[in-house]
Each structure stands twice: as C-alpha cells, then as structure tokens.
Amino acid sequence: MSDNTIQLAVLDMAGTTVADGGLVLRAFDAAATVAGIEAAGPERERARKYVLDTMGQSKITVFRALLGDEDRAQEANLAFEAAYEALIDEVDITPIPGAAEAITRLRDAGVKVALTTGFSRGTQDRLLHALDWKDIADLTLAPSDAGRGRPYPDMVLIALLRLQADAVNHVAVLGDTTSDIATGLAAGARIVAGTLTGAHDDAQLRAAGATHVVPSVVEFADLVLAEHI
Template sequence: MTSTFEDIRLVVLDMAGTTVADGGLVERAFEAAAAEMGVAPGSADHAEKLDHVRATMGESKISVFRHLFGAEDLARRANTAFEKAYGELVDGGLIAPVPGAREAIEQLQADGRTVVLTTGFARVTQDAVLGALGWRGLVPVTLCPADAGGRGRPFPDMVLEAFVRTKAADDVRQVAVAGDTSYDVLSGVRAGAGLVAGVRTGAHGDAEFDAAGATHVLDSVTELPLLLRGVL
C-alpha cells in the first residue's frame, strides 16, 4: 500500500462524536434511563454507572446496559428508555453535523471511495439521527449492531459487515476506519483495516487511541480525505 493510501476503497465512519456532534446527549439520555431503573441521582451507584457509560462511549448501548443491570430484561428496559430519550432529544433539534463532516463524506465519495456510517445505537435511533440531519441517502449503507449479528464495537463485526455488504474492497487492508473512541479504533484493528484513525472531536483522546492501536490520530474527520490523498 502506498503512502497516499490510494488503495483504500472503503471508509467506515462512526456517527456520534465523529461525524455527528450530539452535545452530550448520551449522558442526558442515560439520566432518563437511570431514572426509569430507579437509580437515585447523586448516589454512588448513579456515579459509578455514569462513569461506565462515559468510559464505554462507542460500545453497543445494549451491551453497556447488560453490564450495568445484569439481567437481560432489565438491560432491555433500560436500553428502551435510553433510546426513547435520545430520540426525543434528536427530534428536539439538539444534534448537528461535526463541522465539515458532510463535506468530508462527499469528498471521500467523489474520490471514488465507498463510505459506510456505523453506530452503537439501535436502528430506530440511527434513522432518527440521519433524518434530523438530512443525511438519508448520503451514503449507500448505514449499519447498527443488529445489522451485523447483534455485536457492536469493540468487535470487528460492523466493519466486516460493511466490507462484505458493499463489496467495495478486495482486501480488508483496503478499508479505513475512523471514530472518536477507543472502541471504534479497536474494532478497526480487529477487522484488519489498513488505516485506523482516532479523531479528537468526541469522547476519547490520544492516549486511548494509541493504546487501542490507532495508525493515525486526526483533529477531525475533515482531515481524512486529505490523509487518503497524501496531502496531510
């Protein structure tokens, strides 16, 4: 592979924190889920659970709630409350693209690369975000954990599903993955992607990206087209 990454044919991008600025809506939606589950605000239990939510940004949300509440029925109840609250916040206009993100996606596609958007949210929430941004139809494929057999990040499944579904690349080394969390990075590394970039617009920073095995760290997803063109 050349230094300009001209062989990259498929780009798998995270949404919240990477291409979408949600202004802390995950934590606000967690508050609603915690209330539904009877977790008292200000309690040690609440603080511990919120810390876990912050530490696992990028992971499949149902997996997070399985860790927090154990029993499957409790996890699903909490996840339903979370998705409902997040969707209402999205419908309230409290979401926006990361500055320049749409243009970056369009640049990647204009360069002949296929772009797939992925999320740790459920499909209904992903669709709500896409609709609120006017991004329906922006890319050929969008994926949530359920589309890849139910396992979200840090498993490689969504990246590999994008590879199989789009048939845009002949080799996983022709795939680039970018996201704002260590879970995004780890999923790309585990999938064998040729380029795995952490971006500094979301939950995690350089130390987490390096520990997860990122090949690059970018200030924003807007730098990715330039990196792939070999001008960054």
C-alpha cells in the same frame, strides 16, 4: 490497483461525523433512573464513568454489563433509545464541521463510505433524518444489521462484504472512542484512526492502538485520499 488504495471508509456517527451536544449522557441518565439506579450517589457515578469509558459500544451491551440482568438491561435500553429520540427533537443536531463535505470528497474519489453507530437502527434513522443525510453514504449500519456492535468487528466486516471491498487492507476506520479503535483493529483495517471531536482524547485513542489521530473527519479524508492512488 495499488495495494495502498483505500476502497472503503467506515465512519462512526455521534462524536465523529455528528455533533449531538452530549445527548448520550442525558439519555443515559433517563435510562438509569428507569433501571432503578439512584439519581445521585456512588452507584450513579460509577455507572456514568462506565458509560464514558465504553462510549461507542452497543448500548444494550453497556446496560447488560452495568445491570447484570437481561430484563433490566432491555428495559433500560428501551428507555435510553426513547429518551435519545425525544432529545433529538429538542437539540440542534448538526454535522461535525466539514463532515458532509469530507464524505462527499471521499465518494467522489471512488471511496465507498459506510456510517455506523452504537444506537438502534430506529435511532440511527432519526439522526439521519434530522441531518437530511438519507443519501449521504453508500451504507448505514447499526449493531442489529451486523450481529454485534462495537468493540466487535462485525459492522466493519459487513460493510466490506456489502460494498465489495477487496480485502481488509483496503479499509479505513474512523471513530472518536476507544471502542471504535478496537473495532477497526479487530477487523484488520489498515487505517484505524481516532478523531478528537468526540468522547476520548489523544492519549486514550493512541493507547487503544489507533494508527493515526486526526483533529476531525476533514483531516481523515485528507489522510485517506493521500493513499488513494
């Protein structure tokens, strides 16, 4: 087998393979109110900026950093998950154009695919159900399945172990946030790509250390398959 062969692609969901219509910020606003952050003013604006800057990270980690209190963080996280799941029923959750086809192309070529998220397992399952994506990937992972969420490498490494890739240099990671890039780099993946369909722009993704920046998951599949010799 060529050293260039990518055996595993680890793909983020919201913003990378799934268009959720900005539900993260809407759910955050609901959770912030529950946590006692004023609906308007500098504290709410600072909190919203932090959420944008840390998009992609495990939400409980974000709330811990924002609130500095474990009980309030847990309460806010539960409120966030409840709000997001309720909003799923109100908004047309759709795949990023070409995402399902790109995933199928990868798998048909022999590349295993893992879908990862910063949400809870329950919320991830709701997204997968809304998209009718139950069987689209070889593996789906939430932070609770791996130990720690982004920016730690745990989900990528658990995917490698469960799907039996030979080594980290046979792994490609794709995400729309700097947290996704940090995760891929920490895991030692050979391709750590950013996509322009989500939260962070080209400059942010490149500054975070992305090895590639692509317009969407479609071009990411092209990139991976070009090296799948």
